[in-house]
Amino acid sequence: MSWHVIAPLLAALVTTVLTLVLRAWPRVQVAASVAGVVGYVAAVAGSVWTVVLGPAAPGVAVYQVGNWPAPFGITLVLDGLSAFMLIIAASLGLVSMLFSIRYMIAENQRVYYHPLFHLLLVGVSGAFLTGDLFNLFVWFEVMLIVSYVFVAFYGTELATAASFRYLTMNVFGSALMLVAVGGLYAATGTLNMADMARRLADPAAYGVDPAPVVGLSALLLAVFALKAGLVPFQFWVPAAYTTAPPPITAMFAGVTKKVGMYAVLRLYFTVFAAGSVSADVPGIPGASPLAFLAPVLGAMAIASIAVGAFGAVGQNRLEGVFAYSSIGQVGFIALPIAVAAAAGPTGTLRRVAIAAALVYAFHHALTKGLLFLSAAVVKDAVGTDDLRNLGGLASRSPMLAGAVLVGLLSLVGIPPLIGFFGKFLTFDAAVRGLGFGPGALSALALVASLVGAVLTILYTTRVWVGGFWGPKTPAVEVAAADSGQIAIVVALAAVVVLVGVGFDPVYRFAETAANAAVDSEAYVDAVGLGGGGGE
Secondary structure (H helix, E strand, O other), rough: OOOOOOOOHHHHHHHHHHHHHHHOOOOHHHHHHHHHHHHHHHHHHHHHHHHHHHHHHHEEEEEEHHOOOOOOOEEEOOHHHHHHHHHHHHHHHHHHHHHHHHHHHHHHOOOHHHHHHHHHHHHHHHHHHHOOOHHHHHOOOOHHHHHHHHHHOOOOOHHHHHHHHHHHHHHHHHHHHHHHHHEEEEEEHOOEEHHHHHHHHHHHHHOOHHHHHHHHHHHHHHHHHHHHOOOOOOOOOHHHHHHHOHHHHHHHHHHHHHHHHHHHHHHHHHHHHOOOOOOOEEEOOOOOOOHHHHHHHHHHHHHHHHOOOOHHOOOHHHHHHHHHHHHHHHHHHHHHHHHHHHHOOOOHHHHHHHHHHHHHHHHHHHHHHHHHHHHHHHHHHHHEEEHHOOOOOOHHHHHHHHHHHHHHHHHHOOOOOOOHHHHHHHHOOOOOOOOOOOHHHHHHHHHHHHHHHHHHHHHHHHHHHOOOOOOOOOHHOOOOHHHHHHHHHHHHHHHHHHHHHHHHOOOOOOHHHHHHHHHHHHHHHHHHOOOOOOO
């Protein structure tokens, strides 16, 4: 067993306990919190290098909790896909924590803010690493319980109402997920993902009827779409994003939304793709749950792009624009996943499309994190983020305006920023899909991507022209932005530029993650079913 698998989880968990113990000493607690998130970044980097990216890396490593062999014990798996997602969590976690120290007043940081922040990292890390369905449910709940508290953090009427709506929808989603997990256990006789993939690949040998898996996987898709904020489950997003503390909103948009998309990739492509059912969907080749995923997820993605973009165009506040934009941008992540589901298991399109989705997810995490944090700087300095009161910010604070401009240009997809590669690869996957079978889904994906790109230009231009150009408003005339906050967002803007300029390693990492997502046999072999686990 490899300790590298659990290092990120342990780093976040130890910091959670430590910051809770140190709550009576605020300065020491803050220092421990910063040290803990740095330790988390180091643990993620070390684990990813040792297991996935290093010259002698095995590509996948497994940890069996309590040394109980799979499929009976709790299995944790680190491979290319989970490693890619952990890098996203570590990147946003570090930036959001540093920004929290500068932005959150001391009274709001005391006692519970820091333990909850690290517990959020525990939840997302566990979800990325878990190798069984029930513990995926558990880690989802850890993540969501923390999220409920953060949405209601300020205790205002709007925050309480937003938290209640968020709680209501997600409790229903969690109940639905538990029903689906129980149904899959009844249908397949296991909850271990590797064991489930093995049984679905050879159902006759294990006495498994794969037909119920299709319906049960549809229930899980609804749950994951809810967690990701895809249409028609997007209603909680604007209120939650505009009432939670801004550093947490950056984590919501950049990290927790990606957990839903990760779960779709892991379960549908690594586990369910091995199954075969007797039904077939017109226009979608194959007879696995992926044939059902493609049109449904494609429709959700297209609707999300439209709803998010039109919603962003109609907003007057920066937070509102970026909240609705997040709905549309997650649609851009889901769209190539739908194209991948429609592609056959042979050939390169499935891997190319998944890699495109992962690159877009990384772009969205960095760019939307930058924009949400920048909106917080603006609101803190000016006293409002209403575009009608923000004219002249470019001349008042050129560094802040420059960071926002980088974020907006990346969102549009201007080279050489990382957003350009996210948009380009999404278009590329759709174009490649046109030559695969009937190509109806790919054609719709291409049209939706183009329309979404145009609408993105519209609302980002409105933000820049309305909020940063023009004569200074009275509020901007007296604005004074915090230099530490500006330094953090400028540093993040520099990362957005540098990752785009040096994009090749990012894409190769995304290709590694995509290969891990579709290579069920390697995943099953690594877990070492029936033995003591894989090394």
